[in-house]
Amino acid sequence: MYRQAGRRLLALIKADLQHLTTIQSSDRRWQLPLYAALASGLPLLVGAWFGHLDYGLISSLGGLVFLYTPNTPLGHRMVQLMASAFGMIACYTFGVLSHFFPPLIVLVLSGLAILVSMLCRYYRMNPPGSLFFIMAASIGAYTPVDILLVPLQVGLLTMGALLACMIAFFYSIHSLRYLPPQPVEPLPPASFDFVVFDSVVIGAFVGISLLLAQLLQLPRPYWVPVSCLAVIQGMNMRAVWTRQVHRMAGTVLGLLLAWALLQLPLNPWSVSLMMMLLSFVIETLIVRHYGLAVIFITPLTILLAEAVQLGHGSPEATVLARLIDTLLGCLVGIAGGACLHSPRFRAVVGGWMRRLIPERLVS
Numbered sequence: 001m002y003r004q005a006g007r008r009l010l011a012l013i014k015a016d017l018q019h020l021t022t023i024q025s026s027d028r029r030w031q032l033p034l035y036a037a038l039a040s041g042l043p044l045l046v047g048a049w050f051g052h053l054d055y056g057l058i059s060s061l062g063g064l065v066f067l068y069t070p071n072t073p074l075g076h077r078m079v080q081l082m083a084s085a086f087g088m089i090a091c092y093t094f095g096v097l098s099h100f101f102p103p104l105i106v107l108v109l110s111g112l113a114i115l116v117s118m119l120c121r122y123y124r125m126n127p128p129g130s131l132f133f134i135m136a137a138s139i140g141a142y143t144p145v146d147i148l149l150v151p152l153q154v155g156l157l158t159m160g161a162l163l164a165c166m167i168a169f170f171y172s173i174h175s176l177r178y179l180p181p182q183p184v185e186p187l188p189p190a191s192f193d194f195v196v197f198d199s200v201v202i203g204a205f206v207g208i209s210l211l212l213a214q215l216l217q218l219p220r221p222y223w224v225p226v227s228c229l230a231v232i233q234g235m236n237m238r239a240v241w242t243r244q245v246h247r248m249a250g251t252v253l254g255l256l257l258a259w260a261l262l263q264l265p266l267n268p269w270s271v272s273l274m275m276m277l278l279s280f281v282i283e284t285l286i287v288r289h290y291g292l293a294v295i296f297i298t299p300l301t302i303l304l305a306e307a308v309q310l311g312h313g314s315p316e317a318t319v320l321a322r323l324i325d326t327l328l329g330c331l332v333g334i335a336g337g338a339c340l341h342s343p344r345f346r347a348v349v350g351g352w353m354r355r356l357i358p359e360r361l362v363s
Contacts (some may be wrong), residue, residue: 038276040164041065041276042061046061055156060304065084071186074131074181078169087116094137109225116133117199117203130229154270200353259319275303278299
């Protein structure tokens with residue numbers, strides 16, 4: 001009996017290791033990572049040229065809109081991109097405004113996570129889903145800024161998002177010459193569990209992760225809700241667990257890479273070119289192995305949020321802070337995933353939610 005249990009355990013561990021180390025095949029052409037690097041990198045180069053890397057970093061955040069380019073006919077993909085750009089601008093604006101009311105940051109980010117998750121699930125948006133919208137809001141919430149400069153900050157991100165839409169337009173014209181677009185499928189009926197229940201649970205745990213970060217008095221814990229959301233978005237419990245392992249292992253290696261990069265004599269030009277290279281590598285790897293991509297996502301996000309402060313702090317302190325943020329976010333994310341995929345939790349809490357929501361909205 002013990003031998004059989006041991007064999008089953010070894011078989012399970014072997015299957016998990018194989019699942020974690022499998023590199024998926026992909027037909028993604030090299031042009032998409034190149035255009036993605038341009039969408040997020042051109043604002044950085046402009047900022048470096050004018051001596052305002054901080055402006056370029058904000059616009060670069062808006063350039064992430066490019067990653068929402070669907071493989072559909074040109075008209076449909078441009079409409080979806082413009083809608084994504086509007087969502088990114090709105091989330092960042094609410095995040096920046098919440099910075100001036102610290103007690104409300106948790107409620108704002110949790111509410112945004114619920115609303116954005118509902119919209120992404122209702123319209124069946126492909127990955128990265130709600131991730132970058134919440135990342136923009138979270139970075140905005142923990143970016144020190146004078147209240148009179150809020151319009152400037154929002155305007156910079158808006159210009160970055162619009163530039164990304166323009167780059168996506170030229171990329172689409174080029175790519176559609178070689179790859180036929182996928183037809184626009186009609187939206188399936190929206191179910192209460194998938195759109196409403198899941199989104200509320202996801203938003204609640206995003207808020208819990210940030211609340212714990214505030215109670216622990218973590219400095220600028222913008223990466224905690226992002227890590228939580230990245231883990232909890234798995235389609236099943238195995239996907240949640242796999243994503244957590246990938247994120248933790250990739251983050252540890254990525255922090256080592258970030259520490260090595262932060263030791264270099266960086267200037268605005270080298271930071272800009274480095275971030276463009278990281279973006280290219282990430283978009284090449286992300287569809288093949290999430291854990292490998294996280295190795296490069298980690299230094300990219302650190303540079304995106306911390307590049308302005310380079311030289312004013314210890315690289316070791318920055319790396320340690322991001323490690324703690326990731327660990328806390330992943331732990332809350334795996335707990336949220338367990339609740340999200342628990343039939344008992346779904347039956348009890350889902351029934352309670354149905355009684356609170358008017359019947360005409362549920363149906």
